[in-house]
Amino acid sequence: MDDVKDYLKKLIKQDDVVVIGCSGGPDSICLFDILKNLQKEIDFSLICAHVNHNVRKESKNEQIFMEKYCLKNKIPFETMTITKYSDDNFENEARTIRYKYFDDLMKKYNGTYLMTAHHGDDLIETILMKIVRGSSISGYSGFSKEVDKSSYKIIRPLISVTKEDILNYNKKHKLNYFIDKTNFDNFHTRNRYRKVVLPFLKKEDKNVHEKFLKYSKTLQMYNEYINKETTKIIKKVVKDNKLDIEKYKKLDDVIKNRVIYFMLEEKYSDDLILLNDKHVNIINNLIYSSRPNSYVYLPNNVKVVRSYNDLIIKEVTEEVDSYELEIGEKNSKVVLPNGKVIEVVEESEINDNNYARLNKEDLVFPLHIRTRKVGDKMYVKGMNKQKKVKDIFINSKIPLSKRDIWPIVVDSKDKVVWIPGIKKSKFDIPKNKKCDIILRYY
Structure with missing residues (x-):
């Protein structure tokens, strides 16, 4: 964990405000402890943010545990409970609600950094799942160590360490934490990767997480370059939110897909996680269809309409006709x-x-x-x-x-x-x- 501590020492300055998302599990308790101890060396504010997902009977106990833990360590504690889910994709909706809550807290405390405890094993699982399910270059890269938001940064300090490193740290420092029993349930896709694929990869190379981190950084670098090139081009093919299909067809394939993603970002914002290259392919099929007037629907009541040489992506509020x-x-x-x-x-x-x-x-x-x-x-x-x-x-x-x-x-x-x-x-x-x-x- 020395590299993590050194990184945080260089990153955090006096009077910074750090909000940590803490579930009470081994990963977030590890990061919480590192940050708490760092306060002895650097005068910064630390706030604990806990989300009760309200899907397991242990959820309330975890919330109480974190509240007492913060009280004992004199750390401000913030919590919210998700009372109802409306989406058919629980994970996506929970993530959206969670990060919206974190964003509200960052504004409330004028936060400098939002920190989460995602680690190297999480990165491997995420990348593999994205590859199998299909995604974009950005999706295939997993997640970044640092993400710039409008007024703060999201930081994932544990991205370079493994779950084993975290458990060893917790054992050494005699830290108590909760275990989510659903992490052992083979019903969830991520758990199957964690229990079957990950051990196989680590048996081949115990430092495989470092290779995946390098892979992630490389894709992020390519992604940034493609974004820059697309920014230069998109104004020539998209005007008044309308895509000129003939001009679009002349673009390089890599730029084409990114133009579509840029248009989708306008409608989906923080819900872009709902989309992958499957949806881009659906839109491209619409563009190259022999039918000059047609449309498709995307998640969250978004409609993509082709009318001769124009393509428009818009939100719809009217009821969808039966089909x-x-x-x-x-x-x-x-x-x-x-x-x-x-x-x-x-x-x-x-x-x-x-x-x-x-x-x-x-x-x-x-x-x-x-x-x-x-x-x-x-x-x-x-x-x-x-x-x-x-x-x-x-x-x-x-x-x-x-x-x-x-x-x-x-x-x-x-x-x-x-x-x-x-x-x-x-x-x-x-x-x-x-x-x-x-x-x-x-």
Whole structure:
């Protein structure tokens, strides 16, 4: 940890204000302790910010633990509790709420640095997940050690150390902390990377985190250069928020994608995490389509409209019309109004609610994707009787605003066979048995 301490000594000056995001877990307690001890050498203010995500029964105990910990160490303690989630992607929404809260605290205290305890192992996991899921150059680089915001900096001092380094520090200094038991649950993608992929990489090279950090920095350097070049060019192809398609087509492919990202940034701001290169490809397909007048929807009620040579990205407040789309049996991909995609895949080891495995003998093909209808019912997998789709939405806590555009997969007899991302039907085939078609929702 000597490198971390030396870095912080050079960074923090007298009278600086440091806000640390602290969950009460081993990583944030380690960083908290380092900063607390540094106050003996440098006269700066330290504020602890804790977010109670309210999804585990231990969450309240962690909040109380942190409050007592700060009281004992005479550190100002700030906390918030997330009482309700409205998004179907919990991790993205929690992150957005968390950083909005941190931003408010930085303004309240006129903060200099916001510090989080992301470490080298976190960086490896993030990069690998981005590569597998698809992202942008910025996404593939994971996260940075330093990020400039409008009036402060986000600092991740532990990015160069491993989880093992952190645990050894905590053991040496006899620090108490909470363990999030969900970190051991294989249901979460990140946990599978942490338990399976990471140990394999570290067995190959115990300093693999240093290689990933170098990789991250290299991509960030390329990303900065591409941004500079795009800034020079974008004014020539985008005017009054309209993209000139003919001029756009003449650009280099790397610059093209960045122009799209720049346009999306205008609409998404801090929610840009919701997007990846899948959405850029969707927009490019719209641009190169033979249809001069068409549109697609992206997450958060954003609509991309092509009208002859113009492309506009705009927020929509009006209700989305109902739709019905046919999906083929091979290599088929359908872009949905909610910004998601349903595609036919050859195989998958994953068998959660984002996948459906179906047989022709049980259903009438082709399959269709449509919006819900009054009276829709489905035989939920594991149940002997039908359940109203309306009740499934309610039990799954799907916001009312999203139910009318949520995709429902039916066969040609209008039999509901899958509610993507929410529930499978009794027609879903077990993973160990052969099926005729596998659908993926993402």
